[in-house]
Amino acid sequence: MRGIRAVGPRLAGVITGKWSAWLVLVLTAIASAGALMFGGEARSSTDSTAALPSDAQSAQVAELQRRLPSGQQNPALVVYSRDEAPLNPADREAIAAVGETFTQWAVNGQVSPPVFADDGSAALIAVPLPSDSGYERNGEVIDQLRAASRNDLPDGLIAQVTGGAGFSADVAGSFAGANTRLLLVTVAVVAVLLIVTYRSPWLWLVPLTVVGTADLVSNSMIAVVSRAIDMNIDASTTGIVDVLVFGAGTNYALLLIARYREELRRNADRRQAMRRALGSAGPAIAASAATVALSLLTLVAAVLANERAIGVAGAVGITVAALYGLVVLPAALTVCGRGLFWPFVPRPGQPEPTRTGVWARVGTFVSRRPVAILTGTLVLLALLASGLHDARLGLSRTEQFRVQAESIDGLQTLSRHFPAGQADPTVVLADETAADTVLTVAADTPGVVTIRPADRGEGLVLFDVVLAAEPDSADSYQTIRDLRERLAEVPEADALVGGSVAANLDSRDAAIRDLKVVVPLILAVVLLVLILLLRSLLAPLILVTSVVATFFAALGAGNFLFTGWLGYGGLDTSVPLLSFLFLVALGVDYNIFLTTRAREESRDGDTRQGIRTALAVTGGVITSAGILLAAVFAVLGVLPLVTLTEIGVIVGIGVLLDTLLVRTLLVPSIVMLLGRHFWWPSRLARHPAGPAPAPVAASLTAPAVAVTPAGRATRDRTAPRN
CATH class of the missing domain: 1.20.1640.10 (Multidrug efflux transporter AcrB transmembrane domain)
Structure with missing residues (x-):
């Protein structure tokens, strides 16, 4: 030993x-x-369904579709329109002429003729692009396609490139240089805060x-x-x-x-x-x-x-x-x-100014009114958490960007003039022998506008299904569920429903499942580490509960901010789990720093004095650390995706609550009320007076050193040697 x-x-x-x-x-x-x-380059994938579990229907469809000719294609949709005005004959001629130039990028040089909307105000050309070209090559092709789509157009005619290929290019393009900006802004924020902290x-x-x-x-x-x-x-x-x-x-x-x-x-x-x-x-x-x-x-x-x-x-x-x-x-x-x-x-x-400064006065204030402070902080956290009462989980494709993207604008144009699902058809894949039955069942499903066979091969038939509802809306998800339920009643068809909307639904369902499974694991890990560190059961339970309360308060405040002020559609599917993870794991840090110091300062068995001293000596550094961490997470807002902005803001709010409210007022007030029982069932809880157990990591404490009047350090001969 x-x-x-x-x-x-x-x-x-x-x-x-x-x-x-x-x-x-x-x-x-x-x-x-x-x-x-x-180190080299990290492994990456351009497969939009790569993140889904293998048993998700949309992932199975994507895997099977690769065996068909259409599975090797990633369509770009070129939309032509005028501002609330019908297309004139000159527009139609120009669109047909420009469409012929798209063959140089299309798979097998085949481009469908223009499809005109029923109201005559828009036209659509589908350009099948290779699905295995990678992000960089796909971006280059989309740039060229966008430039070509605007050549020699009549005045007032607008061309927009959207579809799966356009959306992928805009996602990749929005991140071009974004991580470099993120890193530079992060470094700048950290540098400024460190200069302010250390002077x-x-x-x-x-x-x-x-x-x-x-x-x-x-x-x-x-x-x-x-x-x-x-x-x-x-x-x-x-x-x-x-x-x-x-x-x-x-x-x-x-x-x-x-x-x-x-x-x-x-x-x-x-x-x-x-x-x-x-x-x-x-x-x-x-x-x-x-x-x-x-x-x-x-x-x-x-x-x-x-x-x-x-x-x-x-x-x-x-x-x-x-x-x-x-x-x-x-x-x-x-x-x-x-x-x-x-x-x-x-x-x-x-002198050590931290023991007599503002945080020492905060400790004294808490010690005098622990019940009022505990009640007030709990009420404030509850009020912030009430912002979750109308929370919506999941964002549509048009709601995922903070910055303007042509693919999103084109998708909105399409939805105004064509059936909402025209831009992003749902895919049904079934056994070829049951094609007629599948066609009938799918066509009779509420919410389905049209269905047509689009590809065959390997004993399979693929249908393109246009939904009436806007992609990624609640109605579109319900139509996907209805399709799956009805087709499941035709067992001989082995029918599967996939496509982008179905993939987003599967991703949402998987995120909810992960939230239910991973959250208890996170709590168990944090609780176990705290038990081992503090050698207590009650203190870890209180600390974990306080951090969980902070999470709900931050999530509620964030939801109110995003939906009430910023006009976001809701919280993205991955936001609750990742925010919970970062807030609980990082937020408990400050309680670890505070309580380990309080345990160290409670050597004489006076826990109340120990927490006051710990708050006094750690208040400044923990506050600086919390503000810095909140600012760093807020920097995620420079990235273009709403998901990352939401995570950054929610974690930032939570860290500030943990630093300025929970660690400063809530936890100390609880310790003041419980006294030595806070450490139950450790020896520190059973010995209200006299020497307490050695502080955390006392084995690493070096021999005491005395300072002579001349400033020379000498070893304290009475101190134990390590």
């Missing part, structure tokens, strides 16, 4: 040693360069450099993992992981530097100060990182592949960020020396 306990101090000694700290930095630089050189012209450079390097290395490691386990990584996943690494990594740096600065006021030897800081803050940081990483890994139980990818990639990113924060950052700070804090250099004998 002594040997195990000695590992921590020995590792801290290596990280902070006079020469070994330099060795740590050199080895890290070599390893980081190697990771960047050999030093160069201290901020050290944590920012360490965290930035960790982000680059984590992206390389994610690329390696994605190829090893056949996991697709898209641009949105990369953006989320960048935010996670910068947000969590900077939080770890803030906590460590704050404790290091505290120890520098007590120790003349900066290496000794860093060892003591690591001994105190290191376990809390490690526990926090473990909580977040393990919570992310619960997404492996999800059936949606994109959610599993976020879980695995995020866990890799958090692990790398924690390693750099606990190994590289302490070594860099030790090498740079005490002067790094200039002009506010911490020196032995200086």
Whole structure:
């Protein structure tokens, strides 16, 4: 046991040693360069159904459709119209002439003739493009097709390219450079907040450099993992992981530097100060990182592949960020020396302002009125959560972009002049021997406008089904369900219903299933880590409950903001689960930082004084960390998808609530009311007076150091040796 306990101090000694700290930095630089050189590109896929579970009907249709000629096509739809005016003969001639030029991009050079709307105000040309051309090539073709569609048109005639190929090109195009902008804005936000926090012209450079390097290395490691386990990584996943690494990594740096600065006021030897800081803050940081990483890994139980990818990639990113924060950052700070804090250099004998500042007064305020504060905070959280009363889950294709996209505009034009489902037909795939029966059953289904055979082969027949309802609306989803139910009554047909609308319905259903399965796993992981860390049952239950309450408050506030003020259609299907994951895993961090310090400060058995002291000494750094994390997540708003904006805003609101309300008022008021019973059933709860159990990670605490009048550090001979 002594040997195990000695590992921590020995590792801290290596990280902070006079020469070994330099060795740590050199080895890290070599390893980081190697990771960047050999990481390569992450695995990706252009298959729109790749994220769906294999037993989803739309995924099965997509797989079977690849065996048919139509499965090798991704249609682009060119829509011509005038502003609320019918097309004239010159328009029709120009449309027919331009349509002939589209053959150079079409599969087998075949383009359907123009289809004119019944009201005579719009025309539609379908251009079948190869489905395996990839995002980059598809984008190039769509750009060329858009340019050609506008050549020599009469004045006032508008051309818009939409359809599956157009939408894919706009998604890819909207992300062109978006992650670079995200990274630059994130770095700028972190830099500004670090400068404001430390009030030093160069201290901020050290944590920012360490965290930035960790982000680059984590992206390389994610690329390696994605190829090893056949996991697709898209641009949105990369953006989320960048935010996670910068947000969590900077939080770890803030906590460590704050404790290091505290120890520098007590120790003349900066290496000794860093060892003591690591001994105190290191376990809390490690526990926090473990909580977040393990919570992310619960997404492996999800059936949606994109959610599993976020879980695995995020866990890799958090692990790398924690390693750099606990190994590289302490070594860099030790090498740079005490002067790094200039002009506010911490020196032995200086008073600790945090114990008498604003947060100490907040602790005193809470201790005097715990019942009123507890009641008030719970009422506020309940009011914010009430914003969920009219929440709608799921966004249509036209609601997914924050920025203007031609494919969305074209889809809206189509819906005004053609049946709403014309732009995105539903696909029914069945056994060829039952084609007539399937045709009859599908045509009689309410909500179906037209159905026609579109392809045959391999003993299968494929029908294009045009729905009356707008794609991805509640009515379109109901029509899909009705089609599946009616066709299931024809067992000999083996009929399956797919297409984009069906795929979105399957994705929505899978997201709801994942929410029900993964949320309990996240709660179990967080609860287990807290039990092991605090050696208590009651305290972890209270902390987890407080974070869950914060989640519902943030989700309600976010839903009210999006639907009431910003005019969004609702919350996207993946938003509740991912927001819950980030808020519970990251939000509990601040409670970990607070309660581990409170446990450490409760050595005499006075828990109420311990929580006041913990709030006083951690209030400033945790508030800074929370504001920084909220700001970093808000940066997701620079990306073009509504989904990422919603996740960023909801997590940002939740983190601020956790930092400024729950950790500051709610949890301390509960501790004030419960006293030592907060730690039940640990020994700290059974001993109201006298020495309490050793604080968390006491085994990592270095020998006490006294400072002589001359400023020299000497070992306290009465202190135990590690």
